[in-house]
Amino acid sequence: MNIQDLLAPEVMILDLQATTKRAALKEIIASLYNAGKIRDEQEFLEGILAREAQTTTGLGEGIAMPHSKNAAVITPTIAFARSGKGVDYDSLDGQPVELFFMIAVPTDANDTHLQALANLSRYLLQDGFMAKLKTAPTSQAVWDLFAGDEVPTTLGSHVAADAPxxxxxxxxxxxxxxxxxxxxxxxxxxxxxxxxxxxxxxxxxxxxxxxxxxxxxxxxxxxxxxxxxxxxxxxxxxxxxxxxxxxxxxxxxxxxxxxxxxxxxxxxxxxxxxxxxNHTQDLSVGKAFYQHLMSGVSSMLPFVIGGGIAIALAFLIDQSLGVPHDQLASLGTYHPIAAFLKQIGGAAFGFMLPVLAGYIAYSIAEKPGLVAGFVAGEIAATGYNIYNVGLDATHAPIPSGFLGALVGGFLAGGIMLLLKSAFKKLPKSLDGIKSILFYPVLGVILTGFAMLIINIPMSA
Incomplete structure (x- = not known):
């Protein structure tokens, strides 16, 4: 697949009327919607704005590449738009944007689509290419500029062999x-x-x-x-x-x-x-929080999607094959194949909260944070508090769910950062045992005890 397979002439706008960032995004999204490339304008706009909240996609030199992997996308598409007046877009260089490439990708986009989009980035950095885009008279002329599967390059051909x-x-x-x-x-x-x-x-x-x-x-x-x-x-x-x-x-x-x-x-x-x-040195506290949160959420989503669809198929099969009225309580598990699918979906769902907390902690504290985060997520999912410890416990476990896992992930990451700081001055010879013994054992135990405190308010 090359750029021309994604660049749709029917959604191109060669004379964008909007003069503000939000208006420009809405005008391009409307073009995608009218061409049947997306199913919901508002949902896709929210995805685009969420991406803009992280870092502006106004790359400078008059180019913006707003993009989103979004459930509202029907067909992977690149929507090209050109503004003669320029749009104030909060670009990296502070200059107005004249050329827009809005990238709409489904959440299940394959590698072929993504490789083609990477190729687009390389086209835009070719000398003289932007000038051609600005003067192309028709949508077909813009489309023709992206002929070929690969971007010609001679990078490195003039660098001396003994260069740095x-x-x-x-x-x-x-x-x-x-x-x-x-x-x-x-x-x-x-x-x-x-x-x-x-x-x-x-x-x-x-x-x-x-x-x-x-x-x-x-x-x-x-x-x-x-x-x-x-x-x-x-x-x-x-x-x-x-x-x-x-x-x-x-x-x-x-x-x-x-x-x-x-x-x-x-x-x-x-x-x-x-x-x-430090990987968060250039981020504000809010952006650092968002980055760690999205690391957990993006890792969790495949489990939610895979498990959810498996469970939905279980109900669909039972509904299709029929379930007696007196067995409706067993809907989704009545027929063997439906029960098996529901069990598979339930297994995937079971990983949801540990993965969320685990990868939040991983984003904060790297690999040592992973095990502590998984433990925090599992405790949030199954429930555990000080009142049901012991053989004669009468209180049922109190799970804290998504919120408990979210807080637990940050808690686990913070604990691991403290442990890293505490062990920083240990002899170099102990680096191996530090990673495989000190971090996991102390991280798991300290996070587990901390979750005793977290579970009760989070469950409420």
Whole structure:
């Protein structure tokens, strides 16, 4: 699949009338709705605005790429719109936006769609390409500009063999647009500066161009341009620059220059990061909270969707095959195949709260937070409080549900950060036992006791 398979001429707007950000988004969404590409304008708008609340998709130089993976999307589509006046969009460079690419992707979009969207980002960074988009007279002419499956590139062809070598990781919260824009910007700037660079992308379709241990060992420095958690332990002992993904797009020259300097901060894994290495350094408290929360929610959703559909199929089968009136209480489990499907769905649902809490804690404290977060989520799901401890307990467990798991995930992550800080000065020789014994044992026990306090108010 190439860009032309997603770029729909029938939804293009070559003379956008809106002059404000929200009005522009609504005008483009209306075009998608009228063409039958989405089923609900308001639902899709809310998804777009939620993405904008994280970081503006106004990338600078007159381009905006609002995007959302959304249940309201019927057909994966890129809606192109062009404004002659420009729209005040709160862009990264503060300039008005003239060219819009609104990306509408279903929640179950496959890798092919996502690879095509990554290709769009590379097209937009080609020299002279934007000028062609601004002067294309018709929708068909815009569509024709994106001919071909791949973007021609000569990156790296003029860099000397003995030039400095860097590695980089790019990642945005949705993994659709900014990830690949930052990748291409870093490659382009590296060629201009005479620097070799290998860029790993942590996109929605998975990890692309993964860095090997040999790549990292040979690198003079590391650049991490990311708005979500990426694997950091592998960079232990390397000079590392950590910035938001937007800086990878807007300031690639600055990042490359900093990574090459001998004064660049050295990254130390296992909780001994310097303040400049912390993955939330550039986030406000609210944005950091949102990032950790979305890490848990996005990991939980596949369990909800898979389990929910399995349970729905169980009821559908029983309704289709028929259930006696005196057995209606068994609807969903009356026929063997329905009962089996409901059991599968229930198993998936059973993981929902542990996964939510576990990946919130993982986002906060990396791998050590995972086990403590899972324990917090399981206690929230099954219920446990001080009044039903012991063999003669008469009180039923009190589960605290979603809210308990949410609070428990943050609690587990916080506890693990405290433990990391407490063990930071242990001898290097104890690093192995610290990770496999100290962190899990103390993290699980302390989180478990903390949940005794959390469960009661959260259940209320």
């Amino acid at each position: 070598y860097l590695v980089a990781v790019t990642a945005c919260t949705t993994g659709i647009a900014h990830t690949y824009m930052a990748e291409e910007a870093l490659k382009k700037e590296a060629e201009k500066l005479g620097v070799h660079i290998k860029v790993e992308t942590n996109g929605a379709s998975g990890v692309g161009n993964r860095l090997t241990p040999e790549d990292i060992a040979n690198a003079q420095g590391v650049i991490v341009a990311a708005d979500k958690k990426v694997e950091m332990q592998r960079f232990d002992g390397k000079r590392l620059i950590k910035r938001p993904v937007a800086d990878g797009i807007r300031k690639p020259d600055e990042l490359i220059d900093l990574a090459l300097q001998d004064e660049a901060p050295v990254f130390h894994a296992d909780g001994s990061e310097t303040p400049s290495d």
